[in-house]
Amino acid sequence: MYNILVVDDEPLICKGLSSVLASSGIDISAIHMAHNGYEALDVLRTDDIDLLVTDIQMGTMNGIELMQQAKLIKPWVQTIIISAHETFHYAQMAIRLGAKDYLIKPLNNEQFLDSVRNVLLKLHKPEPAEQEKLIAGMQEHFHMDELNPQSVDWLNQLVNSQTALKVQDIVRILKEKHGIRLEGPYFSMIRIRLHLTDRNRELTKTDERLLRYAALNIVNELFDEHWNHTAFYASDREINIVLQWNETLYGETASSGIMNELDMIGRSLHFNIQKYLGITSVIGISQILKGIEFIDVLHDQVIKALSCNERHKDHYVFYYGDFNWNQYSQRPTEEEFTAQTSLIVEKAMEYINRNFAQKGLTLHEVAQNNHVSPNYLSYLFKKETGYNLWEYVVKLRMEESKRLLLHTDMRRYEISEKVGYESPEHFSKIFKKYYGMSPSELKK
Secondary structure (H helix, E strand, O other): OEEEEEEOOOHHHHHHHHHHHHOOOOOEEEEEEEOOHHHHHHHHHHOOOOEEEEEOOOOOOOHHHHHHHHHHHOOOOEEEEEEOOOOHHHHHHHHHOOOOEEEEOOOOHHHHHHHHHHHHHOOOOOOHHHHHHHHHHHHHHOOOOOOOHHHHHHHHHHHHOOOOOOHHHHHHHHHHHHOOOOOOOEEEEEEEEEEHHHOOOOOOHHHHHHHHHHHHHHHHHHHOOOOEEEEEEEEOOEEEEEEEEOHHHHHHHHOOOHHHHHHHHHHHHHHHHHHHHOOEEEEEEOOOEEOHHHHHHHHHHHHHHHHHHHOOOOOOEEEHHHOOHHHOOOOOOHHHHHHHHHHHHHHHHHHHHHHOOOOOOOHHHHHHHHOOOHHHHHHHHHHHHOOOHHHHHHHHHHHHHHHHHHHOOOOHHHHHHHOOOOOHHHHHHHHHHHHOOOHHHHHO
């Protein structure tokens, strides 16, 4: 069964779409409603949501911004955008962020439901037995259109710098003989390490080859035509991805946060490989550098990023920039690694303690202040404090609102405003969920 979140600043539209969904016969467990982006983010933080249906033009946070924040919280949440205007720029940004449809108001009910059904059908999660059938079926029937071994060899020579040839010579060979253009000028790398031993049964070499090929297909599907990428095998259990942007595209996407998008992609890769293949993976993400001559630096960065899994075995996506490698001339010790981790969490807590009542406070803002990725900060914060980062924000807001209720004459709407909520109704909903009673009941 599926959980759907409908977001629109017009309550009648929210109720109307929810009613259409409720009477559709679709296997829906719960339909949540929110009337602005901030309320929607609170729902996404506290509930399991499979599909987000959002208006694009809403007050202080538009649908695009909501999508970006939603993807930081849960990259696998699928989105359908609805809009009163057929704006190409918005549509282009929505599709780039992974929106599955862009519907124009007034909505046709059947068209809307068809879009929802199409998205939910693709969310089907194979059970373990089905995963085994998938491998067996691939072995028996699937024709593998493998990568050209020569191009793979040249690409590995390029990133490893294990050749006497100059970088530009290899780039020219790849372009002229294999049709692979590495023109950039901006580049980044992602490396996937597959944990094939995680599966319940022993795998043959053929099984491993099939799973690696299936993982490569997941890579290509996730990056699709919106990313200029080249994916190739780095070893029997590893896949490299070289990403590139030209000046125009880099300029257009830098403002919306390319690193955030890479972080989302990394988490989506891990999620989908686990979901469809039943194996875990570790993802290393490099920085973005200008110039193909730095490709070996990017390769070194993804390997260092992957090495963080040795210290954080229960975390799977690592960005090179999350750790201050330049501070150490050699590999950091356990104590140095721990000290840096504690400092990140300490600074995050200080920032939250000062700003928890700020309207629109986001994980991205806290992470940006700390110069780390939102994903890594969330992981460290939970590991060090026992609290999910947003649970900690809510805890501070609720404790302050309780204090104000019991010791001042402030009204509900004033307290709601004071602790950072957009509406008194939404504040009351969060308060009741936290304390088990409404603000008025507690005051009595």
